[in-house]
Amino acid sequence: MRAWFSPAYTVAEGSETFPTRKFELTAKALLADGTLRPEELAAPDLPTPSELLRAHTPEWVAKAVSGGLTPAEEALLELRWSPALATAHRLCVRGTLEACRDALGTGLGLHVGGGSHHAFADHGEGYCLLNDLAAAVLELQATRRVSRAAVVDLDVHQGNGTASILAGRPGLYTLSLHQEGGYPSVKVLSTRDVALPAGTGDAKYLKILEEELLALLARRPELVVYQAGVDVWEGDLLGGLALSAEGVAARDRLVFRVCRERGVPVAVTLGGGYAERVSDAAALHARTLRIGMESFK
Numbered sequence: 001m002r003a004w005f006s007p008a009y010t011v012a013e014g015s016e017t018f019p020t021r022k023f024e025l026t027a028k029a030l031l032a033d034g035t036l037r038p039e040e041l042a043a044p045d046l047p048t049p050s051e052l053l054r055a056h057t058p059e060w061v062a063k064a065v066s067g068g069l070t071p072a073e074e075a076l077l078e079l080r081w082s083p084a085l086a087t088a089h090r091l092c093v094r095g096t097l098e099a100c101r102d103a104l105g106t107g108l109g110l111h112v113g114g115g116s117h118h119a120f121a122d123h124g125e126g127y128c129l130l131n132d133l134a135a136a137v138l139e140l141q142a143t144r145r146v147s148r149a150a151v152v153d154l155d156v157h158q159g160n161g162t163a164s165i166l167a168g169r170p171g172l173y174t175l176s177l178h179q180e181g182g183y184p185s186v187k188v189l190s191t192r193d194v195a196l197p198a199g200t201g202d203a204k205y206l207k208i209l210e211e212e213l214l215a216l217l218a219r220r221p222e223l224v225v226y227q228a229g230v231d232v233w234e235g236d237l238l239g240g241l242a243l244s245a246e247g248v249a250a251r252d253r254l255v256f257r258v259c260r261e262r263g264v265p266v267a268v269t270l271g272g273g274y275a276e277r278v279s280d281a282a283a284l285h286a287r288t289l290r291i292g293m294e295s296f297k
């Protein structure tokens with residue numbers, strides 16, 4: 001098995017509110033319990049300009065890569081641009097693309113990063129500079145690796161950027177299950193949106209998710225890119241849903257099982273996770289990836 005990860009995902013400066021250490025802590029957790037061997041962690045290269053341009057405008061790619069964001073753009077992004085930040089987010093675009101290619105080859109692709117669903121074609125929002133999810137499916141469709149693909153976004157926050165970039169693209173579908181009334185304040189229509197009231201717990205969540213997954217897979221995507229944000233966990237500081245840790249694991253098992261049963265490859269990315277202790281978020285993320293590997297054994 002192979003999982004995509006770069007130590008460069010940890011950015012010390014400019015992202016004080018976003019715990020970038022969770023990426024390396026997640027990778028370490030997977031190594032510590034033997035889920036992965038060190039040689040199974042693969043570091044992505046930087047994406048090509050054309051890979052970024054699949055999802056983004058030339059103006060935004062230039063700013064994201066080289067800087068020059070206005071104060072308003074940085075405020076919306078909620079991160080301070082730095083060369084290290086740009087490198088981390090660019091690498092994540094390629095990491096998700098590589099995980100998708102692994103999925104198409106073996107059934108499962110793993111990215112210990114990615115899931116930047118709030119990035120739009122021409123600007124960043126909410127810790128998301130570049131949209132790895134949209135860039136990956138657009139690249140794979142443009143290069144004819146797939147004609148139909150779906151993004152399953154189970155982060156507690158709505159996948160507004162992905163929905164915006166992929167809107168109206170034939171063969172590309174977006175499903176977002178998220179908290180009603182949560183960030184972002186203005187939602188962008190996905191192919192299918194399900195807004196769940198704060199406090200929604202395991203049983204109701206899982207029932208709705210299964211119905212939605214079956215409806216989505218009826219569109220016969222050849223690839224599912226799974227944004228597996230763990231900010232649906234009841235202890236998350238930014239989320240208001242009430243999934244237990246067991247509920248988050250059951251969510252992941254459900255996604256992997258339903259896709260596997262129907263022969264649909266899955267590439268999994270991390271997404272949000274804002275536990276008070278970053279190690280708790282990392283443990284939840286690691287469990288998602290472990291469940292993916294168990295499900296596709």
Ligand SMILES: [Zn+2]
Nearest residue numbers: 155157231272
């Ligand atoms: Zn989130």
